Every structure is written in C-alpha cells, then in structure tokens.
Amino acid sequence: MTDIVLNIRDQFPILHQKVHGHPLIYFDNAATSQKPLKVINAISEYYLQENSNIHRGAHYLSNQATEKYEKSREAVRRLINAESTEEIILTKGTTESINLVASCLSQYLFQPGDEILISGLEHHANIVPWQIAAEQKGALIKVIPILDSGELDLVAFKNLLSPKTKLLALSHISNALGTINPVEEMIALAKEKGALVLIDGAQSAPHMIVDVQALDCDFFCFSAHKIYGPTGIGVLYGKKAQLEKMPPYQSGGEMIKEVTFKGTTFNDLPYKFEAGTPNIAGGIGLLAAVEFLEEVGLEHIARREAELLAYATKKLKELGGIQFVGEAKEKAAVISFLVDGIHPSDLGSVLDKLGIAVRTGHHCAQPIMDRFEIPGTVRASFAVYNTENEIDMFIEGIEKVKKMFG
Numbered sequence: 001m002t003d004i005v006l007n008i009r010d011q012f013p014i015l016h017q018k019v020h021g022h023p024l025i026y027f028d029n030a031a032t033s034q035k036p037l038k039v040i041n042a043i044s045e046y047y048l049q050e051n052s053n054i055h056r057g058a059h060y061l062s063n064q065a066t067e068k069y070e071k072s073r074e075a076v077r078r079l080i081n082a083e084s085t086e087e088i089i090l091t092k093g094t095t096e097s098i099n100l101v102a103s104c105l106s107q108y109l110f111q112p113g114d115e116i117l118i119s120g121l122e123h124h125a126n127i128v129p130w131q132i133a134a135e136q137k138g139a140l141i142k143v144i145p146i147l148d149s150g151e152l153d154l155v156a157f158k159n160l161l162s163p164k165t166k167l168l169a170l171s172h173i174s175n176a177l178g179t180i181n182p183v184e185e186m187i188a189l190a191k192e193k194g195a196l197v198l199i200d201g202a203q204s205a206p207h208m209i210v211d212v213q214a215l216d217c218d219f220f221c222f223s224a225h226k227i228y229g230p231t232g233i234g235v236l237y238g239k240k241a242q243l244e245k246m247p248p249y250q251s252g253g254e255m256i257k258e259v260t261f262k263g264t265t266f267n268d269l270p271y272k273f274e275a276g277t278p279n280i281a282g283g284i285g286l287l288a289a290v291e292f293l294e295e296v297g298l299e300h301i302a303r304r305e306a307e308l309l310a311y312a313t314k315k316l317k318e319l320g321g322i323q324f325v326g327e328a329k330e331k332a333a334v335i336s337f338l339v340d341g342i343h344p345s346d347l348g349s350v351l352d353k354l355g356i357a358v359r360t361g362h363h364c365a366q367p368i369m370d371r372f373e374i375p376g377t378v379r380a381s382f383a384v385y386n387t388e389n390e391i392d393m394f395i396e397g398i399e400k401v402k403k404m405f406g
Helices: 003-009 037-050 060-080 094-105 128-137 154-160 183-192 240-245 280-296 298-319 344-353 366-372 388-405
Strands: 088-091 115-119 140-144 165-171 196-200 219-223 234-238 256-260 263-266 322-324 334-339 359-361 377-381
Touching: 037 060, 037 280, 060 088, 060 234, 060 280, 088 094, 094 128, 094 196, 094 219, 094 234, 115 128, 115 154, 128 140, 140 154, 154 183, 165 183, 183 196, 234 240, 280 298, 298 322, 298 334, 298 388, 334 388, 344 359, 344 377, 344 388
Parallel strands: 115 140, 115 165, 165 196, 196 219
Antiparallel strands: 088 234, 219 234, 256 263, 322 334, 334 377, 359 377
C-alpha cells in the first residue's frame, strides 16, 4: 500500500472500524461514498459556530454562512468548468435535478408525437420523470438498446434520432454496469437534430474530469454524496439560455424578487430555481467535498481506480465460476457479476458477515436486469481509498461462500 493511499485512507474515520469482527471493506461506492474529515469537520463547524439562515441576513453569522454556501456554487462551477455560477442550481440531488428539468420542459417543449430518447442503461431516476412528462404531453419514449457487452448500440441510436427527437437523456456512466458511454459523440449527433441533451453525471463526477462546456450538454446533474460529500444536496448545471426559458420549479423563499397581490416577479438565476430554505450545511459540506477532490486530483483518482478495476477483474476471472454482467471496453471502477449457483442476495449477506460491503439487486436499473434476463447482480464499486489487499480479502470471501454453497 503506497503512502498516498495510506494518507487518503487516514482521512476517512469510518474505514478504520470492524464490522462483525472483521475490518470493514467498503465496496459500495456507487451507492454512496464515505466522507473525509474535511467534509465532516466543515459541517460540524457550521453547526457549532456559524448556524444561521443565509441571504439577506444583517448579522455576522448569516454573512459567514452565506459566504461559505455561495463558495460551494463557485467550487462546483470550477469543478465542471461551467461558464458562470448563474448556471449552477443547488438541489437535493441528481433525482431532483432531473425531475426539475423534466417538469419545467414539459410545460413548453414537448408536443404530441414528439420523442424523448433515453438509453437502456438508465437509472430509474432518468426514466420515470420522462415517462411522466411524455404521458402528460402525448410524447413518445424511445429507448437505445444495450448490446451483450453492456455497451449501447450506437447504430440503433443513430437510427432512432430524428427531427421529432426533442431531448436525449443519458447517463454518463451506468451505475449498474460501470459502462462509460461515448457522451461526446452522442451529444454531437443529438445536437445535429436540434435536440436538447441532459447528462446524468451521478457516476462520472466523482471519478473523472468533467467539462460541461466541452461536452456541450444543455444540462448536467450529480449528487454531493457520491463525490465524498453529504447526502441531501446535489447539482443541476444548465446552460444559461435554457434556464432562462424554463419556468420556476417550486415557489417561495429565495426564488422571488418581489411579491404583491397583483403578481410576483421571480428572482434571477440561479435563485429562480431555489425555493425555500436551502440545505445550508449540505452546501458547506459540498464545498469541502469539491476541495477534497481538487486536493487529491481527479487525474489521480481516475488512474488509481482503473488500477483497482483491472486488479479485481483479473482476480475474479482467476477465481472461476463468475459471470460478468457488462464488459464494456470503457468502464468505470464498477464490477457487476454473478457467482454460479449462488443468489446475489445470499452472496451479499455472507460477505457482510465478513465485513465486506457490496450492493446486490437491480441497482435501481430494472430494465438492465430484464435485458440480461437476471433478477439482479452483485455489484462491487471502488473508490480511491480502496486497496488491492481489500480486493484479495474480497476474493477470499467469495471463495468461502462458494464452499458453503458447494
């Protein structure tokens, strides 16, 4: 284990405990990442020393909290290379970000017969909001099929695109399989047809450099809790021109500029979409999480996680009796698999008794499981603080389970 890895692990108190008498091995990072002391301390400090409501405060505590909260917006802008903080909307998470866009666009963009294009790799949160919007407006959902490799069928995608395509909603990385989609190419093709593009970046923002201006997507969403930050806060990036067209999502609080009984004037961007008292502690935790990513470096994170993915894949293949679900050429550090003769939930339960945390089931991606005609998978997902030694113990755990069920 290198000094760099040790130094990173030292920043995560939760990793230094035992579960069921065994050292905790946390391989459920696609669900949520653990939190470094930097984030924990930032949230604690807010509640200990700065707790106050933000914006329009005439006192020290409010000013301090406001300054830190707004710094999080600038940090996010910097992280994804947005043009302006006006384009950074703070939400409850990726799911709310997608729902916000779907709800607002459905009020003016979609007409009967229009088409909304999604992929077979999507998380439910990037399926259901579009189904609701389509049902309300008489639009149609079109689905890009998945190849046996777990990659999208790009030939079918090109054939599905048409002048009727009003929106492409696409995950950057599949949470269930780890497939990295060729979003740059797909965005460009969608733009040729005049479609708007929303990218679900929940799984890419923690693991790779994202440049929304280079991607040229209209919307990009992610959650703080997957980038080593707190739960309950996330990000919607939207091009300013698109956000200005969209009506408010909710009303009250910071999203208003002036209210009379004759009518209401809405606030400027980004506050137009931020009704009510925000998650202030979450925003301050998000700031600390982005700073953590910058300190470690997303280049280092991507390189380290690629090493872990290669090592774990090799070890699982050597083990035998493993069915990999999704073997895309371009993958994030996620392995979805089955063990011959063992139900995923049984494997997950026994691994838990050995202190090993993995995710089992359909991973909020039931259409993927239907495509491969399986009830679910075991998913091991890695982060920069994981180690090869943990992977070795994971393999030993699977060997023990195989003997139990053998």
